[in-house]
Amino acid sequence: MVLSKTSSESDDSVHSTFGSRYVRTALPRFRMPENSIPKEAAYQIINDELMLDGNPRLNLASFVTTWMEPECDKLMMAAINKNYVDMDEYPVTTELQNRCVNMIAHLFNAPLGESETAVGVGTVGSSEAIMLAGLAFKRRWQNKRKAEGKPYDKPNIVTGANVQVCWEKFARYFEVELKEVKLRDGYYVMDPEKAVELVDENTICVAAILGSTLNGEFEDVRLLNDLLAKKNKQTGWDTPIHVDAASGGFIAPFLYPDLEWDFRLPLVKSINVSGHKYGLVYAGIGWVIWRSKEDLPEELIFHINYLGADQPTFTLNFSKGSSQVIAQYYQLIRLGFEGYKNIMENCQENAMVLKRGLENTGKFDIISKDNGVPLVAFSLKDRSRHDEFEVSDYLRRFGWIVPAYTMPPDAQHITVLRVVIREDFSRTLAERLVLDVVKVLRELDALPSKLLTPAGINGTKENGTAIKKHMLETQRSVADAWKKFVMAKKTNGVC
Numbered sequence: 001m002v003l004s005k006t007s008s009e010s011d012d013s014v015h016s017t018f019g020s021r022y023v024r025t026a027l028p029r030f031r032m033p034e035n036s037i038p039k040e041a042a043y044q045i046i047n048d049e050l051m052l053d054g055n056p057r058l059n060l061a062s063f064v065t066t067w068m069e070p071e072c073d074k075l076m077m078a079a080i081n082k083n084y085v086d087m088d089e090y091p092v093t094t095e096l097q098n099r100c101v102n103m104i105a106h107l108f109n110a111p112l113g114e115s116e117t118a119v120g121v122g123t124v125g126s127s128e129a130i131m132l133a134g135l136a137f138k139r140r141w142q143n144k145r146k147a148e149g150k151p152y153d154k155p156n157i158v159t160g161a162n163v164q165v166c167w168e169k170f171a172r173y174f175e176v177e178l179k180e181v182k183l184r185d186g187y188y189v190m191d192p193e194k195a196v197e198l199v200d201e202n203t204i205c206v207a208a209i210l211g212s213t214l215n216g217e218f219e220d221v222r223l224l225n226d227l228l229a230k231k232n233k234q235t236g237w238d239t240p241i242h243v244d245a246a247s248g249g250f251i252a253p254f255l256y257p258d259l260e261w262d263f264r265l266p267l268v269k270s271i272n273v274s275g276h277k278y279g280l281v282y283a284g285i286g287w288v289i290w291r292s293k294e295d296l297p298e299e300l301i302f303h304i305n306y307l308g309a310d311q312p313t314f315t316l317n318f319s320k321g322s323s324q325v326i327a328q329y330y331q332l333i334r335l336g337f338e339g340y341k342n343i344m345e346n347c348q349e350n351a352m353v354l355k356r357g358l359e360n361t362g363k364f365d366i367i368s369k370d371n372g373v374p375l376v377a378f379s380l381k382d383r384s385r386h387d388e389f390e391v392s393d394y395l396r397r398f399g400w401i402v403p404a405y406t407m408p409p410d411a412q413h414i415t416v417l418r419v420v421i422r423e424d425f426s427r428t429l430a431e432r433l434v435l436d437v438v439k440v441l442r443e444l445d446a447l448p449s450k451l452l453t454p455a456g457i458n459g460t461k462e463n464g465t466a467i468k469k470h471m472l473e474t475q476r477s478v479a480d481a482w483k484k485f486v487m488a489k490k491t492n493g494v495c
């Protein structure tokens, strides 16, 4: 009688996961496998492959939240199986969303009475929020044109060339012409005067950004409002403003309470903000708030009742998770105005520590402003030997993820590196990053330039040093591949 089995026949649970056949064969990539595998093996395999992703906390490319309190994590995990759209079944979750809408509307100075409910909705992020706001403007403009017996087939929207890619998506998906104000050297946001010049009778709205994705700068919404009001008076149009406050919406109220950029300005009809950026919630939540009911055409709102009571909805998708909505409510009541203010002040201070450290190297020009989203955007003063893409590439070796990108037209000759300062980026990390940048600069200085003349590449001497052709070519191809990768994401596709 045979008492032992071969490894492949035996019970899988007795083997170490790493000794099992599941980690010995190539993983399925195209077709679903025929057979099941044990849950421990599935977990281990996926977990191990994910180790090769970057560390989110060191991802300085993103505005999106990478740390929350464990108590909030607990609430989020408890709600992970709740579909937000089942509002009749989960009425408390719906109520929390409505409370968030009210609180954010008040934060943005919506003209509301103390217990009046605000008009707004939670979305997956600012992109969905912007699509909804854009659709409301388009429909409102079309209705008005129809009523006046005028053509309504050529709507346009005026923005700066610095808009995030979601505005280009809105324009393309919903057939609205995008009229972009070009940037120029030293001025990397929308110029309000030029924007107003571009407005015509087909303009559904002007979109201003509170916290440009590229350098964090706030656009001058007050000036835009005043210039547009003047033009509206002269022409009889009533072109409105949308503020894309994806990043700045949770910064300006706390750091710059006197700055007028929101519903205090009469032409601002809607505002979006990303709950998952400085709203301090993990990825998956944004908000759009309208000034009043009149600014959101009723025909865009669907009423469904097959899950229970009447549910008004204005979103692009149907099902979504509830955790982010609950987490947003947690942050709003847990931190309160005081807590958000503290966090934003701390981010701003750390941005200044980093900025000063970079300035002290003497190697960079700072492209970001001190007032705005807490980030530092910077360019090399001297690009004759190395460029920002190489700095970004070399910083990866220390674990830092710092994107490099070129500015949109007409400033496309400017390349910047950008470090976003989030709540979880401490002063120690800021100081450490400066030290690593200095090390990278030293390393790059010791390397031959990738911008060498053909004579240099052919193995002759540069600065008395013999250059190995294959080393140079490898270095060049790494830098070029990285640059292509970044460029392929579109110049202003950073998030």
Ligand SMILES: Cc1ncc(COP(=O)(O)O)c(C=O)c1O
Residues within 6 Å of the ligand: 063, 124, 125, 126, 127, 128, 164, 166, 209, 211, 212, 213, 244, 246, 247, 274, 286, 494, 495
């Ligand atoms: C100004 C601006 N608008 C919109 C977006 C898109 O936001 P979301 O990622 O929340 O969809 C971003 C993302 O960074 C942004 O910076």
